[in-house]
Amino acid sequence: MVPPLALDIDGTLTTPTGRIDPRVFELLPGWEAPVVFATGKAFPYPVALAHFLGRDETVIAENGGVAHVDGETTTVGDPDAAQAVVEAFRERGGKVGWGNGDTVNRWRETEVALSLDADETLLREVAAAAGGDVEVVDTGYAYHVKSVGVSKGTALEVVADALDLAPEAFVAVGDSVNDVSTFGVAGESYAVADADDAAREAADAVLDDGFMDGTQAVLSELRGRAE
Template structure:
């Protein structure tokens, strides 16, 4: 049987330059079980990706802050944008920047967290977040200020509740610290070779390939089980 699949985008479906490797598109479109795209990006990005691939819009966005299932017309929020905004407002008041410029498309559509560029200082951001009772996760692409208990694993559970599957039926593929809870929550977790140490430790298997090559290795292994 083909297992349901949850997969990250950046570092997992992409090349090293963050462009999507076209080889993954047909794999996802032809996957004979539910596919959940689980990312740190804001909701419009995975929704658009699903539309371009040609799979139902079933997504986890903002590191677990949002989950959406088009078929069941369900949208869930799992985080607090106002609390995260309070953190970054204090961060900016201390003389720092979010690092995205005046337009800031990175945060424009975020509803449950705020992302800060990794070229900005991390220590004061973590200090302020802890004071407010929030967490900062380094995804390797940005620093994300988010609510405690908000993660991809929890958000996936909110989608699985409406599917004819259990969490243990799912296979997940990821590469970053924000994938840890997802990899731990599913039946089988795969980390690609470029994954950080936390993701590798959380996964059941670490594949030989990096980036999209690793994703292809993982799905081949999942189908072989």
């Protein structure tokens, strides 16, 4: 049998230009084990991906702030604390950076994401002044202001328990510092070649190829083992 998967989305299931790679729609609909989409994006994004793949909407969103499995949604973290940091950042002249019609944060429930154009030094200074309960995570796609202790790895443990599986049963693939916690609880972990240093150091193996090329290679290997 193929193993269950914990898959990041951006940089892992995408092309270098940020589009969902069409191979996702070839390889994942028929995967004969649970697939968890674990992302820093807001909750609707991984749900939509699972829906259009015809898979159960088993997802981790907002870097672990939201976990959804078997129709039940769990949220953790303090969104008010994250929002307070961002408001203080704005008061000191900082800009969130998404422009008008901010769909990046519109449906976000547990954290706030800022554009990489935002003043990172000022943002981290404001977050530190908030007292240590809020942190800033640079995923390479955005600066995420979130509660300390919230992570994809912790959320994967919640999802695995709901599925009556051990977290160690999962194979995880990712590309960023926010995947390090997932790698820590999954039984097997891979960083695609475009991964940042934190992910590369935490993974069991770094793939030769980046983006969906690397993920496809892992899925092909896992299927080959199962045959």
